Amino acid sequence: MALTHADLDWSVAPPPVKRKDQKKHSEETEAPPKFITGVEGDGRDEEEEHEPEVRIISAEWKPGPKGFQHNEQCFLAVKVKYLKKTIRAKIRGKLFGTYDGEEEDLAQTVEGFIEDDDVALLNIEHLWxxxxxxxxxxxxxxxxxxxxxxxxxxxxxxxxxxxxxxLELPLVVSESVRVRLPVDPNREEFRDDTYRLFSTDANRSYDVVKTVEDDKIPGNDYLDLEYTDLDPSLSYTLEIIPGKEGKKYFAFKNIAYKELTGVS
Structure with missing residues (x-):
């Protein structure tokens, strides 16, 4: 009996033709696409080796708005040299601290970007x-x-x-300042006066008293006093205590070191 076109079961699909390169073709189509965005990753997922683009030369601590103090901001200037042209400019590092001989990872990643002067300024938000x-x-x-x-x-x-x-804290910096006062060191009424310069931090870490005997420029009608070993990150007050002639008063109060260096 001859079969006609209508007698065939068309609900059954014919078996697929298996190509030798089918598996390879499937892997190629299913692999996630790679995009070049120009945005840096963290480097942890990059398995390919690349030619180096940057050489790191040096690093230098830079004070923040309040100098170098615990729990305050400061910076680290990192000098680099480009080895080839690149759009990648991020420099990073990790903050560590040591107290009583024990080092601790402070879990703070610090970052900055290389500028036109080949320096990246890393921002340390807090010295924990x-x-x-x-x-x-x-x-x-x-x-x-x-x-x-x-x-x-x-x-x-x-x-x-x-x-x-x-970076050692507290920062030991030997800085000095001279103060000129309209006081004649040769006059008897000033001989028992005292001139006390102290820092205004909670513990008053700087506190030095001087007298007319400490005049740095003798022979004129002014008293020139020099105070040394100041901490530039602190502010200062100069308290003048007359002897038996009167009550104490202040030549200046709570003046930052950078402003105090202009007092004369």
């Missing part, structure tokens, strides 16, 4: 205390020493990584 023990010790004595360092300073396609110099 190394835990409650460090904080309590500092409250009792703000001269309690501690150290900070930015480690693993890197570029996503950098030739190298470096660590920053160690």
């Amino acid at each position: 205390f190394m835990g409650l023990r460090h904080y309590n010790a500092w409250r009792e004595d703000n001269s309690t020493p501690s150290q900070y360092q930015i480690k693993q300073i890197s570029h996503s396609r950098g030739e190298n990584t470096i660590d920053s110099p160690v």
Whole structure:
């Protein structure tokens, strides 16, 4: 009996033709596309090796608005050299602190971008205390020493990584200021006066008293006093205490060091 076109079962599809390159073709179509956006990743997912684009040269601490103080902002200037033209400009590092000989990862990644002068200014938002023990010790004595360092300073396609110099706190900086007062050191009524310069931080960490015997420029009608070893991050008050002739008063109060250097 001859079969006609209507007698065939068209509900059953014919078996697929299996090509040798079918598996390879499927993998190619299912692989996620790669996009070039110009935005840097963190480098952790980049398995391919690339030619280095940046060499990190050096790092230098820079004070923030309040100098170098715990829980305050400061910066790290990182000098680099470009090895080839690139759009990637991010430099990053990690903040570490040391108190009483114990180093701690402060879980703060700091970042900055390379500018036209080949320097990236990394922003350290807070110089955290190394835990409650460090904080309590500092409250009792703000001269309690501690150290900070930015480690693993890197570029996503950098030739190298470096660590920053160690920042010692409290910062020991030998700075001085001279104050000229309209006082004749040769007059007897001023011989028992005292001139006390002190810092206005909570613990009054700087407190020095001078007299007319400390006049730096003898032979004129002015009293020139020099105060040394000041901390530039602090503010100061000059208290004048006349002897038996009167009550104490202030030549100036709570003046920042950078302004005080212009007082004469």
